[in-house]
Amino acid sequence: MSLGNQLDTLYRQVIMDHYKNPRNRGTLDGDTLSVNMNNPTCGDRIELQMKVEDGKVTDAKFNGEGCSISLSSASMMTQAVKGLEIDDALKLSEIFSSMMLGKEFDEGDFDLGDIEALQGVAKFPARIKCATLAWKAMEKGLKEKE
Template sequence: MSDLRELYQELIVDHYRHPHNFGPLDGANRHAEGVNPLCGDRLTLWLRVVDGVIEDARFEGVGCAISTASASLMTDALKGKTEAQAEALFAGFRALVTGGPDTAPAVALGKLEVLAGVREFPTRVKCATLAWHTLQAALHDDGRPVSTE
């Protein structure tokens, strides 16, 4: 189990040091900003949604390794998904990081499962879910900034 945990930690650190989809998105038609006031994580998310499908997703911001890795993995997972599938991913991810060890998400999460260990550290759940709450605001075109508080 410790080998698997180390592999997961390496993947999280890699997404923190070399985040995928980092930077503004030309042609974005959805946008939201989020903040975790507890630790100072800040995130801006851009989406390009065409006919209900997320064609592209990018983010920018400053945050801890968990926050940045979560945003990087999330933007990878969103591409090509419908808005309904993105909502299901959000619900599954939230169940993963807030549920017990035997809680199985209703959808396959793929690489997002590397963040399952966050549930052991309740103060870090807000770091992991900041990008996801920001996604909700972008999908619902809510212009207000999102806060984890």
Template sequence: MNLGNLSDLYRQLILDHAQHPHHHGDLAAADQTVTLNNPTCGDVIKLQVELKDDRVADIAFSGDGCSISQASASMMTDLVKGQSLTDVQHEIATFLEMLMGNSGEDEDVDALGDAAVLATVIKFPARIKCATLAWKALEQAIGEAKNNE
């Protein structure tokens, strides 16, 4: 069995997040709810955010997906909770660029926290959309919130 690449994709950190996702569930006081699906595979994510003073006061996700999509959502929610929307938007851009193979500035990637390990997913092109689903949902939630202002 060719485990070399596989251990790269399924690092312990990713498996831990997938098996015990953080911020998994529903928010009682959500300002924005975005449901996105991945039409190629049927994975679904429901992402809820509570916004206060241009910050992500609280965030939660639920839905159904593979370990990569669940881990990515868990890592993202850890990262953005409490942050300003400006910082979050910058991080989303960094993450999406990273998964298009554009590594960006080291300090930007480091700022992604646990989610930086998901850079390994680019070796598995079929799984990139799994990793980006939650981030696209958050991008949309913030966009909708700003439009409603």
């Protein structure tokens, strides 16, 4: 098996793990930023909740329904933004968008971790909206907060 095929297999496993065992699925109590978004093309729907204190995302959870790409991306995104300053969370979202569009990107100081597993989605234009839904919800919520 070539290295490319091995990576594809590993990435599929990571995506399926986040889909079957989503991190941060549920709701937050108290004062939260809440954003509902959907992708009418395929029926993906997400409700994202974030706690933002002192300019930092202190917690994030999501609920929703959709395909494995959409829900695993939401799981990865909520993990990645916890503890980030608002500006850094938005910068990470820009990096993710570039990755989804197949553009060159500089991950800078960020460790993309599991998020890199979604790189292959760029080869399937119809699935990019699935992968970016949660990220767009996070951007919308944080930009309204500023």
